[in-house]
Amino acid sequence: MSKAKTNSIILEPSWFARPTCVVAADLIGKVLCRRITDTDSVPKVLRVRITETEAYIGEQDGSVAAHLAKGKKGNSLADIMYAEGGVFYTYLTYGVHLMLNLVSGTAESPESVLIRAGFLAEDSERLLEEQNLSSDKQLTHIKQFAGPGKLTKRLQIDRALYGSSIAPESGVWIEDDGCLPLVSLRPRIGIDYAGEAADWLLRYVWTAHPSLSKK
DNA sequence: GGATGGATTGGCT
DNA sequence: GCCAATCCATCCA
Numbered sequence: 001m002s003k004a005k006t007n008s009i010i011l012e013p014s015w016f017a018r019p020t021c022v023v024a025a026d027l028i029g030k031v032l033c034r035r036i037t038d039t040d041s042v043p044k045v046l047r048v049r050i051t052e053t054e055a056y057i058g059e060q061d062g063s064v065a066a067h068l069a070k071g072k073k074g075n076s077l078a079d080i081m082y083a084e085g086g087v088f089y090t091y092l093t094y095g096v097h098l099m100l101n102l103v104s105g106t107a108e109s110p111e112s113v114l115i116r117a118g119f120l121a122e123d124s125e126r127l128l129e130e131q132n133l134s135s136d137k138q139l140t141h142i143k144q145f146a147g148p149g150k151l152t153k154r155l156q157i158d159r160a161l162y163g164s165s166i167a168p169e170s171g172v173w174i175e176d177d178g179c180l181p182l183v184s185l186r187p188r189i190g191i192d193y194a195g196e197a198a199d200w201l202l203r204y205v206w207t208a209h210p211s212l213s214k215k
Numbered sequence: 216g217g218a219t220g221g222a223t224t225g226g227c228t
Numbered sequence: 229g230c231c232a233a234t235c236c237a238t239c240c241a
Contacts, residue, residue, distance in 0.1 A: 054222070066222095067222080070220095076237075091221095091222075093221050093235095094220090094223055094224080094233080094234070094235085095220095095221085095233075096224075096233065096234055147223070147224070148223075149223050149224060150224080189222075189223095190223070
């Protein structure tokens with residue numbers, strides 16, 4: 001394992017090849033890193049601590065099936081979920097928002113984890129202190145990262161990431177600095193069409209974190 | 216070449 | 229709580 005920031009470890013692609021439910025749960029509290037290269041300034045790294053993920057687990061999952069069914073001729077973008085865990089699956093929805101998925105699990109089954117929310121890691125200590133306060137202004141700041149569309153927009157995630165490795169050379173990677181928050185299970189969001197799979201408890205959230213909705 | 220429908224968000228009734 | 233915005237992969241004629 002290579003060193004990242006102080007006391008942090010960069011998660012290698014093989015970390016994501018474990019069972020998807022485990023990956024999705026373990027991602028809570030990890031740090032999503034995005035290297036931003038501005039046109040005329042030095043490259044910098046945005047670090048976002050993950051507070052909410054969702055697991056999408058195989059052909060028996062109605063939501064995954066729907067994605068795969070889009071390409072019956074066998075070459076849809078969703079087929080990337082059949083890859084070995086450790087690459088990105090980016091997906092544009094409603095013509096407006098890009099979803100950031102991490103392909104997980106083995107090559108036998110189409111599985112991925114959707115990153116739904118997080119907060120700036122540099123501000124984490126201050127934000128955690130502010131949890132005890134309840135100013136609207138602070139909540140507004142935190143909400144900037146609540147929701148998959150906002151997250152990808154803020155981190156300047158683009159479709160070029162599709163199929164890239166989850167590693168620093170792609171510009172986006174995950175670090176583990178030992179943070180282990182309490183995790184809660186919830187039903188997934190926005191997939192009512194997926195039949196009974198819509199009720200499966202495959203959404204993982206940082207228990208009682210203020211950046212999350214109250215559902 | 217045209218039609219369709221989202222793993223969402225934010226603004227308005 | 230309802231609904232329009234807005235892109236593009238995929239499907240159908």
